[in-house]
Structures are given as C-alpha cells and as structure tokens.
Amino acid sequence: GAAVASLGELLVEFVCTEKDGHNRRATAYVGPFPSGAPGIFIDQAARVGARAIFAGAVGSDAFGTVLTDRLGAVGVSDALIRVVDGVPTGSAFVAYNSDGSRDFVFNIAHSAAARLPGAGEAIAAFIAHGTGVFHISGSSLGDAAMRETALAVARGLAEAGVAISFDPNIRKELLGDPGYFAAVAALTALSTYVLPSEEDAAVLFPGEAFEAYADRLIAAGAESVVLKRGAAGCLGRDRAGATVERPAHRVEVVDPTGAGDCFCATYVGLRTLGLPFAASVARANAAGALAVGRLGPMEGNSDRPALERLLEPGS
Ligand code: ATP
Secondary structure, three states, rough: OEEEEEEEEOOOEEEOOOOOOOOOOOOOOEEEEEEOOHHHHHHHHHHHOOEEEEEEEOOOOOHHHHHHHHHOOOEEEEEEEEEEEEOOOEEEEEEEOOOOOOOEEEEEEOHHHHOOHHHHHHHHHHHHOOOEEEEEEEEHHHHHHHHHHHHHHHHHHOOOOEEEEOOOOOOHOOOOOOHHHHHHHHHHOOOOEOEEHHHHHHOOOOOHHHHHHHHOOOOOOOOEEEEEEEOOOEEEEOOOOOOEEOOOEEEEEEOOOOHHHHHHHHHHHHHHHOOOOOHHHHHHHHHHHHHHHOOOOOOOOOOOOHHHOOOOOOO
C-alpha cells in the first residue's frame, strides 16, 4: 500500500517525576525517551501497519541512537534520517504542574533536530517511496528553517497528488510571528486531513461551530476534519456530511504528551490502509486513550490488536 511520510524534529525527552519540577529545580527526571511530535506520529503510523518514511536528523551520539533504534525497530525507513556530526541530538524536558499545565524546555534550533534534508531531496525520496499521505505537526513550524522545508515539501507533494495531513498543534507563544501563522493557515488550506485540537480550533476558527468550519474546509478541498477533544473524545466529519462523535475511553491519565500525535497517526495510517472514515476515527480515539496511560511520549503507542481489544464489537 501507499506510505505515510512525515518530517520534523526528532528529540529525546526527559520527564520530570515531581509536580512543578522545573520551577523547583528538581533532580528527578526519567529518560531519555524517543520523542518529538513528528517522531511520535511516524512511530505510531508504522505500528498500525502503514509503510512509513521520515525526514529528520539526529546527532552522532548516544541520544541519536535512542531515536534511530526505536524508529528502526518499528520499520520506519531511515533513507532520509541524517546523522549529523558536531551538534548534539535535540532534546526536550517536560514537567507537569499542579494546575494541570505542562512546561517544556526545548533544545531544537541549535541541535541536530533542525538540520533536515533539503526539500527537493525529501520530495524526491518521499515520492520514490510511494508516499500517499504527508503529515505535518505544527510543532515543526516554530523553527524558521524547518518551517520553510515543511511548507516547500507539502506544496511539492500536493502538486504531485499526495494527500496532506495537518495537526496545527498551535504554540500560543509563536502566534506573534507572522511567518508562523501564515504557515499554519497555508497548511490548513492545503490539507486533505485537518486534525486540530480544541485549543487549535479556538485559535483558527474562533466562535465557529465544528460543523460550520468542517464543512467550509471540506468545500475548499479537505476530505475530512477530525477534532481532538482530550478527555472528551473526538468529533469527525467527512465529505459524506455525517458527524461522528466518540466519547473518550475511560483511562487513568499518566502522561498526556503524545496523545494527539498518536491519534493523528492512527487516523492517517488507517485511512491510508483503506479503513473507512468512522472505523478510523474510532481506532484513533482508542490510540489516544492508550497513549495517555503510559509514562513517556511514545511509550503508550500501540499496535492494531491493542486498539481492537479496546473497541466494542462493530466499531
Ligand atoms: P498533545 O498533548 O499530544 O498535543 P492534543 O491536544 O493534540 O494532544 P488531545 O485532544 O489532548 O490532543 O488528545 C488526543 C486524543 O487522545 C483525544 O481526542 C482522545 O481521543 C485521547 N485522549 C486524550 N486525553 C484523554 C483522556 N484523559 N482519556 C481518554 N482519552 C484521551
């Protein structure tokens, strides 16, 4: 079948085991876990059975190996994963706060994470690999160089008939940068699959009801729009005009990081494998629930049988 492709920052992540830890100068962190939103995405796309290829970069150090080993283990093609000398592998530190918010410290711009292959090289290799869908996470649009590459690849692939998938994953602190917002708007308009969270929808479609903006995006060329609603589950709408609503599976929340990426990858991976719209939404919703139940950004990713076990018959 067709392959799923993505690009962006590959990071190792350290998770603080104490609440409000960054502020308290805590010493208790666990990791390195393989991470980076697009890395979580491509790992999960491969786990649900899609052929997968990723464009990114790691340093020639032990943290880089954490990432290449993991993506290799699930069968992601490394044809476009560069190992760069002289700069460290990208990293991220996350702490969970008592008020439920998260604090991230990212090391992307001055690490290998931002040294992606060129757009021309990526487009050619993705097409040669038989890419049917190309996914972008908004987290890859903060770095200016990565943003340019992501946009050029998305435009080039769209022109070649490849479907584009977009998770806006809006970072509020970047909204003052006009280049950032323009990229988010351009990718939303270009996409076949638009996969916002509630927070994204509040920024992109303020005050608008789900059906209204979903139908507008579909009239402009999208195939479907699926809204991620955290502990409230999800809402989806496709060209056929029916709204599919799924309540969240009841799980204990251990680590919410990565649930959104895992959701998107399951949806996109299964659509690419030919599953119908509603069945793909149901499995994405199950994948998101499993993701929040495990410590570590992609440690809660799951394969197809694990998703099927969570679903009621006939889903
Ligand atoms: P991320 O933290 O990765 O950026 P996001 O904001 O993009 O996530 P969410 O809406 O938080 O996405 O989560 C994605 C999906 O994961 C939800 O639509 C839901 O299916 C599932 N999910 C998230 N939180 C929970 C929860 N507490 N219980 C059950 N399922 C959940």
